[in-house]
Amino acid sequence: MNAARRFVLAGLASAFAAPACAQGFAGLGAAANGFALPDPAGRFDFPSDHGAHDAFRIEWWYLTASLTGADGASYGIQWTLFRTALNPGGGDGWDSPTLWMGHAALTTATAHHVAERLARGGVGQAGVAAVPFQAWIDEWAMTSLAGPADDVLDRLSLTARGRDFGYDLILQATGPVVAHGKDGYSVKSRDGHASHYYSQPFYQVAGRINLPSGPVEVTGQGWLDREWSSQPLSDQQTGWDWLSLVLEDGTRLMGYRMRDTRGDYTSASWILPDGTLEALPEGALVMTPLRTARVADRDIPVDWQIDLPAKGLSITVTPLNDAAWMATTVPYWEGPVFATGTHPGRGYLEMTGY
Amino acid sequence: MIAVVMGTLMSHWRKRPLQLVLLLLGLSLATALWSGVQAINAEARAAYADAAGLLARDRLDRLVGENEAPIAPARFAELRRAGWAVSPVVEGYHAPSGLSLVGIDPLTMPAGATPVGQDDGPGIAAVLAPEGLLIVNPQTADRLKDAELPPLFAVEGLPPMTAIGDIGLVQRLLDQPGLISHLVIDPDAPPGLMALAELAPELDRVSPEGDGDLARLTDSFHLNLTAFGALAFVVGLFIAHAVIGLVFEQRRATLRTLRALGVSMRVMVGMLLVELGLLALVAGIGGVALGYLVAAALLPDVAGSLRGLYGAEVSGTLSLRPGWVLAALGLTLAGTLAAAGIALWQSATMPVLAPAMPRAWARTSAKKLAWQGATGGLLLLLAGVLSLLDVGLVAAFALLASLLVGAALILPLAMSAIVTRFARQKGGPVRQWFWADTAQQVPGLSLALMALLLALVSNIGVGTMVASFRQTFTGWLDQRLASELYLNTRSSAETAAILDWVTPRVDAVLPIWSVSGTLNGLPGEVFGVADHATYRDNWPLLDAVPDVWDRVASGEVALVNEQLARRTDLAVGDQVALPGGSLPVGGIYSDYGNPKPQVLVGLALFDSRFPDVPHLRYGLRIAPEKAAALGQEITARYDLPAGSVIGQADIKAYSLDVFESTFAVTDALNILTLGVATVALFASLLTLAEMRLPQLAPLWALGLTRRRLAGIELVRIVVLAALVLILAIPLGLALAWALVARLNVAAFGWQLPMGLFPGDWLWLAVTALPAAALAALWPALRLARMPPAALLRMFANERG
């Protein structure tokens, strides 16, 4: 899932749109009045579902990648485009109700570079087109390079830059797009809050990152999340801890813990290298904080014990850099992690609401 | 001991409350006029700073279209996608509310450039909300609280009548969907991926203007006000000086006695300083309050002037700035010490044993008078030399200062000479005594007479300048505003439609097309003019080549306004640098009230050089009696906003309004200064009256009634005031000349023909002489009603 991501979406909505801060983290608990609601019977229709869903309030294109440089060092990058609508009706030009927010980050063992871009729809500064696929804000872009027979997400170029960093990467999928939950209907709370959620977790990544010290050639593995909804959180949920891992045996694990005043809600997807996805029931995944670090004046649990007894998984997750803090309009923690234990691997951790 | 000494010093004021009132009045008035002017200046400067700070104009680079053409809507996204951190701005005038609207995109606007998202500003969400909001300053919010507008959000630090809102909202309000006036560039963002010249060759990158523009343009105006404030301050100090001098003289014996009784010099001088400080504080507080009232009363007119003359928006309401209050109090203290300086020094160095006899406190020795006169003569000479030079604003003010101060210094000597002449003439004994006694009194009254002279001279000088200006300006308006109707449209398409309809219905359609550009290195405007008799017959040319209109029409030569000619030293025949290449100057025309350089070229040439300038303004010639009806018909037929068609009479009325409000301030300050001078005269007379009893008592004893004596005293003052007035007329004319031929040229860039207005002098005499008589009335009445015993005591008790 990605409850993780929604929080940011939510952030966008609350920061720019409605005074809904009292309702759950970053306003994600706001009622969906006038917007479409996720349909449990709905099925994905590609490539049009790679584009924007204007009937829904919030949506994102969320890419993370764990990388290794030619210099042998570990890196991580994040590229996210959030869409939020102030109201379900349309509007042209500068009166468009659509707002876009881009986040880009580049993490090293000692530094965490962040950039943010804001835009509104209607004037061409930011948007997402399904065919030919491109998601962009300013000069940042995720652009399809796929052949006509392939899924548009199979091959992507990805670029972003901030004041002191940038990257240009090529992403090549080695497996299919996978749907989380029940055919992509992903439940977030016991009250039935949900989203439409699919991923492309099989990217091989190559390209170049630009650090203040100069460019570095990198390779690694990437993971794209796509999710949209109108009211994905319960107003009792205060934040979440979300994890995506590429294990050394080729299996992918996605799991999250929704922190709820009435008791946490967890969910996990177990994805085999051929793209077979097993949605594990609520409570199957156990996430236990092991160590907190002081980041941005907050206590953030950066080391975790992850147990998934159904799969015999018991791992410890540790970040590349404790201080992977996204000091953006809605701040959160997002950074590359390493897993050790029964199933070693690499991936990304996201934590919100701290 | 300190309390005893202080109490003793203060007991003087208790015994003589009138002196206290006069002293406080003098200091308060001095402070009030000066600080009032300062308050006005501070308010205006704050407004300029706000204007410069709006959208961080003083620090952000901008991308602008050529000739201020709007920017193509697609350019914004193209530049953003090429990595340029630009943000769109739309600007326009919203006629229904009178607001200057500034539309911004809060999502891309560089941080801190607008109040959006700042501590005292609205959040982005509120700005982007469907109903939107307009950010204005609190005064504007108050003024527009009943207007039909989006919700207003009040924030300090915005220029008056200016509103910031979301770009979408502002485009809707201006009915200009998609319009982008210019783009600002985030200075902290990295440069784009491609060069701007390749991406958007039609856009120019403009660096910040700095805050100098309005401030510099309006400098001379504020300098004028400051000069008046300083003059009033000096006149006010005359009063304080007169009173303090008297008080110290009267207390001389007391101070000696205190010394004899064992008060050390240090304690005594310290106590005198404390006393002066307390008086200054009280007077300063009064002066600040009064100054605030003066400034609040004058500010609307000043704001009107600045708007009319320079297009500078200054709020008509005054805010109380703590810095201003402290500065005014400090000034009062400094002024008090300056006014008391000599008296204090004399007290401090007074030998305790000097004969403790009162002497005429203000008796100025002939030697001192001569020195003063010589200094005055030198200053007048300096003024004469300066008047021959033509070197800028500072020299012009130096000329004014040396003229005024020189005239004031030389006055007592001149008055003595005149009065002594009269005294030598034969006549009855009373008459002889009258002149002799008057001659004796001139030194004592000299300070008050000097104050009166300054007030009268500035009155005549400024009055003559204003009247000359008014005469010239109205004549010039008649020439310049030759068309009966002026048409302003919103687009070239609208223009074409209106012209099709209107052309057969009028005698002539005269295009008035203009474009901003650099003229001989200065920012200014180029106008295209049609070849038409309207210009040939009316245009106010100061100098021109033969057949100038033919040559303008053929594109051979350009006309430049007087401001440009003076500022860049152009004469007929010189080349003037224009956008698209330079042209010879074919003529120079007067252009009052316009601070900017301006050039006129033939319409054909204008069109070929600036083909893209929208054609929006026209003058329409029609029989005057049909003008109003046609104007209404055009407005109704094409549904034009109010103000799109303006009649000649309306423009004239508006221009004269601006003119009158400009000089309303000057007039007010003039009258106030005259009032202060009258108070100064009153203070001097009152103090002198007391000194004069010993001199008057013998005459009473010789058989002149108290009534008659009082009458003589009254007549004496009116005679002296009349003499001052007579001297003030030539000096006032000299001042007027300096203002017209030097200061105006330096400050505004134009020269006026100077006229003489003897009616005004008569009016001044009718005002000033009764004022002087009024000042003399009370001391005279006191004399008339003085009990004989008091006069008798002069013989019994006189030790002078």
Added chain:
Amino acid sequence: MLLTIRGLTKIYPTREGPLAVLRGVDLDLDRGESLALVGESGSGKSTLLHLAAGLDAADGGTIILDGADLADMTDSQRAALRRDKVGLIFQQFNLIPSLTAGANIAMQARLAGRNAPDWNDYLARAMGLADLLDRYPEELSGGQQQRVAIARALAARPALVLADEPTGNLDEANADAVLTLMLDLVAEAGAGLLLVTHSPRQAARLGRQVRLVMGRVQT
């Protein structure tokens, strides 16, 4: 000894060159003693008195007042000494015009910080001023003004009273009355009195007489 003067000289610059007003005067005065200083106009009587009061500085010689040498003192110290130990009475009365008679009387005592209302009242009664205390000097006759001045000089209980022609502005009857009052009260207060006068009749009423001639004491 209350006042000891030795070899006192004072020279004034004049247009015709320096003029020695005092040329080595010796004088002694003790508490309870009264001394009349007589002489022609210009003989230096007033100058001697002013120097003794510390109102001016001597050019030579010493003045020891109650054990203190005036020559060693600053202006402030001399002022303090005058305030605390000397009562001065002038021919011109030198009252403060903006203060009432009562306030004038209390003036020096208040400056010296030892104002005693009872003593002031006694002095005023003794001087016949009891009903005039609220009046301002301009509302008093010359004799009344001088009585206020004497009361002021004595109100601070000075050790030394210096009087310069105190009755010079008064008619003879008034002058005699004022002098009598003054002598009585000085004696009562136990102060020393140095009185400058050109009236032999008044001088005769004091304990001792010293005549100054051309700046020297004539013996």
